[in-house]
């Protein structure tokens with residue numbers, strides 16, 4: 001390769017993975033577990049792949065301290081499939097949702113087809129720039145659904161609400177980025193491609209007691225959580241390669257101090273970038289300070305400096321800063337600081353932000 005310039009990958013998803021995971025899985029494309037075969041070309045029922053499944057599950061159980069009465073499932077269809085699979089299984093009459101961004105809105109749009117949806121709090125009126133904290137969850141509802149990190153707007157739940165009904169959370173963009181008390185949740189789900197692994201696998205952590213809360217409606221076999229629980233996520237062919245890469249990524253997370261280590265690392269990166277924004281002549285953050293996400297940092301030019309956009313973007317390109325364009329629904333800039341992104345990359349961005357107009 002002739003281009004050796006270091007690229008700093010701030011992509012929102014799919015996004016940066018640990019170099020360790022990339023290298024280990026590259027080896028498995030040549031000789032997987034000493035089979036002499038490529039991981040992509042052998043049976044998912046082989047004992048070598050069964051071992052990958054088992055190790056992935058036990059790494060997740062260990063890293064997140066998942067209690068024994070929870071199943072860990074590897075599903076397909078992305079987090080977006082969970083938007084309808086959850087209500088299809090568990091919405092009997094009514095469910096509570098918070099609307100804190102585009103993904104939460106999409107989850108609500110799917111749920112309304114299965115029952116009544118109470119939107120107990122929404123930040124839509126302020127372009128989703130904060131996470132509501134004062135609201136009442138209807139304790140006769142079938143479940144409460146929230147989004148832990150709003151990827152597009154750069155806001156994040158700082159403290160999960162107390163909840164007397166099953167608590168369901170979309171953690172697609174911040175799972176494994178910080179410790180969470182899994183025992184407080186009844187179902188956690190995450191599309192892999194932000195902080196876990198490549199696109200194509202969806203992680204579901206479900207409390208076994210949820211199987212007693214099934215609605216009466218017919219749910220297709222593939223969309224029943226029990227189907228996958230009973231079959232160790234091997235009812236049908238699982239996405240073998242995304243699971244393998246995720247496993248290596250989890251080994252890296254563990255090696256780096258687990259979710260405590262990740263939280264420390266992510267806080268350092270976020271603090272550096274937010275303090276740069278707050279002290280900047282040119283930029284301002286878009287999220288309210290006490291709702292700020294450590295995973296996705298959204299910022300814009302102060303209105304009087306809008307004309308500097310092109311100059312800034314050119315400087316970013318020159319310095320290998322990649323993937324900071326804001327989501328098409330918000331504009332501005334979004335720097336995603338997922339687990340694997342090194343502090344050096346944030347420093348490179350900060351240097352450009354402070355020096356581009358000199």
Ligand SMILES: *Cc1c(COP(=O)(O)O)cnc(C)c1O
Nearest residue numbers: 078079080103151170172173191
């Ligand atoms: C990216 C994202 C989704 C969508 O995930 P898919 O796997 O593409 O369906 C859902 N929720 C959140 C919070 C996300 O960041």
